[in-house]
Amino acid sequence: MKLNLKLSAVALALIIASGGAFAQVKKRPAPASKNKATAARVPAKADVLPVDKQVIIGKLPNGLTYYIRQNTEPKNKADLYLVNKVGSVLETDDQQGLAHFTEHMAFNGTRDFPKNAMVDYLQKSGVKFGADLNAYTSFNETVYQLPIPSDTVKIFENGFKILANWAGYVSFDPAEIDKERGVVLEEERLRGKNAQERLQHQVLPVLLNNSRYALRLPVGKEDILKNFKPETIKGFYHDWYRPDLQAVIAVGDFDPKRVEELIKQNFSQLQNPQAEKPRVKYTVPPTQGTAVKIATDAEFPYTLAQIVVKHPGTVTKTTTDYMQQMRVQLFNRMLNARLDELLQKPKPPFLYGRSNYSSFIGEQDAFTSIAVAKPGELEGALKAVVAETERARKFGFTLTELERAKQDALVQMGNAYRERDKTRSVNFVQEYQQNFLTGEAIPGIEYEYSFYVNNISKITVAEMNAMAGKFISDQNRVVIVEAPDKEKDKLPDEKTLLQWISTAGQNVTAYVDNVSSDPLLSKLPEGTKVTAETKDDAIGTTTLTLGNGVKVILKPTEFRNDQILINGYAFGGISLASDDDFTSANLAASIISNSGIAQFNQGQLDKKLAGKNVSISPYIAEVTQGVSGSSSPADFETAMQLIYLYFTQPRKDKDIWQSQIDQTRSLLANRGLDPVSVFQDTVGAVLSNYNFRSMVTTPARLNAASLDKAYDFYKSRFADASGFTFTLVGNFNVETIKPYLEHYLGGLPSTNSKETFKNQDIHPQPGQVTKIVNKGVGEKSSVQLVFNGQYDYNEANNLQMDALEEVLNIKLIERLREQESGVYAPGVRAGYHKNPSGRYSITVYFGCAPENVDKMINATLEEIAKIKQNGAQPADIQKFVAKEARSTQEQLKENVFWAGYLASSSQNQENPDQILSHVSNLSQVTVQSTKDAANKYLNDKNFIKLILMPEKK
Incomplete structure (x- = not known):
């Protein structure tokens, strides 16, 4: 289950700066991406964008909306989603965190699927928990996703029963609630208890102007998650999980009429509560003038600045909106191309720089500029990013820049159009989801492509040159600086920071577009036959x-x-x-x-x-x-x-x-501040x-x-x-x-040198090794348990290794997450290779509370011992076989699979035809074979324990 914090400015900066943010941001596919830049208005009827004729949109008498589209990519599969206009902003003071907790409970018992029966059933159908079967909770929505086979009638029809169970029949068994408390708290620990979370708590009240969004982070409050009564979460579910706030989206390889019948059969009985609560739309009040927040943390390894200028939000519904959306995309593309050029200088002014106009949060758009600086060089980094916007505002863009941006936009849209019959179902799902949540138009790729081709030439340089002035303002603006504690004395005060911004573009000159008219190659190589x-x-x-x-x-x-x-x-x-x-x-x-x-x-x-x-x-x-x-x-x-x-x-x-030497040296400077980086560096060394x-x-x-x-x-x-x-x-x-x-x-140089690689013999030392790293102030630990050794690389062994990986994954989720409630997302990763020599490694990894490290390690080793003694349970082998067969059938219809597979087969001197017997070979995975594999590969002869613990106090 995922928390989804849709904060473009903050999330983008933290993702760039840290390699991962506290919460994940869903990304929409490029053809459906719609930035907004115009104020909302009442359109003339003829101006309204049409609705794609290939999607069936309906509404049941109880208010539930549904979207249905037949699509054969991938074949024999359907993507079923339940979208709820329900998120953390709707929580009362004593419900903080329960929107997300409700999402968790939907997988822990419903009317027709008690306890973990739903997950168990779907795994046996080839659906992988976490990767396929998943959900996320954000401020304004909670979304459940169920990719399911459509070629087996019973499994497919039960998919709609599962969605209906999520929509209105979650059990909230008190015993299951108590078990899930630990899992939810461990998810918060995994994503939080770090510099990013601590900085967010400093920054968000300013960025979001103490609005409802600043007070209702989806993660909630720890004391509430530990102590809330079952009646409290049942009240939240009763009030907000109701058909007039829900949509079912079904896209896939199926009969649309049959799907419509299934939706009516499964969802018509759902009822809205009497005297239902109004669904309030929360906004972020404008900030008068400019608000500044300077925040530091001991473990944050970067210094960055953000300028966020907020504007009224819009939804693309009309042709006028769509034209402006096209202008915004071109503006973003051209401005960031200039910023990218700065990275090609011998001493780039920043580690990372971006400016972008896009949707924000709380019915707002925002023009966001981000500069990640080298240590001690914040002024130069910030001024360099701001100066490029000022250059565009003062002198505009060149005609050659605009034409290139148009060409690239047309290539992107043209590619989506030419692949329209090969578009994956999930892409359509995400478009329909936005239509339900925000009202964003869904005209379809045929219309969008035609609109682009017929209208992009109408966009002029003068129109583009006016945009920077519209985006830039010192009103409703927030300026944020985030840095390591050790840089605190070097940071500017508020006055100095604003002075940097106001003077950044004083000496800029017009941009010179350095292009070459030379051909890539002046002469066709003669080549060889x-x-x-x-x-x-x-x-x-x-x-x-x-x-x-x-x-x-x-x-x-x-x-x-x-x-x-x-x-x-x-x-x-x-x-x-x-x-x-x-x-x-x-x-x-x-x-x-x-x-x-x-x-x-x-x-x-x-x-x-x-x-x-x-x-x-x-x-x-x-x-x-x-x-x-x-x-x-x-x-x-x-x-x-x-x-x-x-x-x-x-x-x-x-x-x-x-430039690269300078950038790399700067990245190394504060790497030792981040506990995760220190731990991973230690893992790599060991x-x-x-x-x-x-x-x-x-x-x-x-x-x-x-x-x-x-x-x-x-x-x-x-x-x-x-x-x-x-x-x-x-x-x-x-x-x-x-x-x-x-x-x-055939024209490439050839000397017939017959070179090959040299085996540098890089692998762990033999024997048992334990390495504990004490780093970080947050109460969180990370564990990696690594089994490794020599390996005979062949298809038979690889199959048994893959089976062992999945079986162990299943058992550790059951034990560490569901039974012990001590880990959110345990994982197992099996790796094996032939070159430069046959080696394998099986890594078990998880995060947990420091006081639970030994307990979780011991529980892991107990589960491994059971497989070594008894082999895998037949039900778990069935789950592996179902998942592997399904994924193989899908992969055989994907270019990216064949590209990697053919290259790998060539490098490893394998017969590529063996992939055709892979599904039938799954019968070779048995209780005995998994027992043999576990004893062979999960032995403690070469066993490494790597543990990250907080710093000793």
Whole structure:
């Protein structure tokens, strides 16, 4: 279950700054993303956006709304959602946290599914708890999601019964409530008890002007969660879980008429309460002038500033709204392209900078600017971000910038349009959810694409140039600074901070758009011809060998209309770098991929590729180097040109080198303040037996690195293409693209060096190891239990390892979460590889209260001992088999699966046809096989305990 805190400014800053925020923000798919910028108005009827004709929208007599759409992606599956206009803002003082607690209780017993029967039933149907079956609670809504098979009548029909049980028949068994208290408190501990949470408590009252939103965070209050009476949560459920505030959304591979019958059968009996409470719409009162909040925390590792200018919120309902939404998207794109260019300077003014106009909270929009600064350089970072907005306000954008932004927007919309018959069901669900919650229009991709094509040319530079002035204001503005405690003495006071902002753009000059008219390649490479061709009819692949030794594995598909995935690899990688040159070599791919190619720097290259649906990046991993990316069929030749140039004309850019070294050094400066980073650094050190190649780099190693060594290492890794194997998966015809492969891939340099990787022998030391890290003031601990050793990599062993992972996952959720109520989200991760040598690791991980660490570890080891003694329970094997069979059937219809699978099969010298027998091979997972696997892989011969505990007081 998830808390969802929809605070764009705060959440974005914390996610960027810390790698994860206290609460998660749901992201909508790009084609459906609608930023708003105009004031609400009453539209003329002809101006109202239409409703997509492919969605059935209805309302039952009791007020419940439903949306139904037939969609075959993925096949034999449906996404069923229950959306409630119910969130934490509706809680009374003694109910704080109970909107979220109610969501939890929906999985702990209903009228037709007592206790944990619902989760158990769905797992046996191939639905994974947490990954598939889930829910979230926010300020204004609570949403339940149920992806379910639609090809089994009973399971599919029961899906609607489950939704109805959530909607009106949750049991609230007092014993189950008491068990769930610990789980909810552990979820709060997992997401909170850290610098981000402590800073939020300082910042939100100012940002949200002490409104209802500031007083009703979904997480609630700990004392209420521990002590509330069952009658209190039942009262909340009775008042607010009612059909006039609910919607059922069903999208998937089914008969819409049958679904409509099922909705009427299951939901018509729901009744609204008598004398129902009015559903109040809460807002955030405007802030007069500018409010400033400077907040610090001992464990926060970054210094950042945010400027949030709040505006009246709007909902896109009319063509006028939609036009303004398009302008806002173009404005955001152009402004942030300028900010990105600043990162290409030798000494970038910030670690991260963004400005964006988008929806906010409490029926508001906001223009938010964020600057994450290097230690001691807040003034320069903040002024640099503000100056770009001022530059746009004073001098506007150039025509070439606007045309590029339009081209990119059309590419994005065109891609969505061309994939309209391959759009996944969940994308439609999220659009309909917003329509129910906010009234946002759902005209459908056909209409949206046509509207874009016919109207984007009407947007003028003058219109764009007026937007910055509309967004910027010193009224209803909040300025926030967050920093480590140790930086407190260096932070500005309120007067100084506002002076920085007001003077930031005084000396700006007009933006100069540096573009190049040169072609990517002036001459077509001569290349080499195909010398061998083999076909594998079983999986539909063709393998070509070119004259220079390059191999190309081709799998044409119809899974996507506008996508070709491209991957290429050869053995070698960082493993071939000497110890002295390792840091330089480790930076090489990142430097080159951000430096442009040939005569184009990265900024010029980005502009050159505007309007093209293509992305290619080189990489250098531990034992391989290569390229990865994608393109549309129309831009395939451009992708081939980029690959050719990354091999033959990589660019050495001193500015990019200096920029990345400077950025990395700044990130390291305060890394030791964050307990999670310190713990993960320790985990990496122990699991690599303190080999510096697998540990976070040091300032000393950075200082010793050089651009020349990085560049030379990159060139050495791509000097010989004869050992490269490329995989292409997607919408193409083999004969049509063969000439491109011969010219570009066949034209790559070849020396037939027959290089391979070097085994650096990086793995944990043998034996039992316990490492305890004492770091952090919050009362929270993290535990990782790692079993590891040598491994015979093959399909049979891999299958048993996957089964063991899932079975142990199931048992630990049952034991640590449901029975002990001591952990929110225990997890098991099994990893295994063949190269550079056969090794495996099985990691059990969870967070808990410090006083419960030993108890939870012992409970984990008890569950492992049961599997070692008795094997897995047949019911748990059934759950694994059902989930694995379902996921395999879905993956076999996905380009991304085949791209990864074909590359992996090639690297590991496996027969790729074995995937076709994977589902039938699931019968090899038995009680005895899981027992054997547990004893083989979960032994304490090589067992590592890694524990993060708070600092000793």
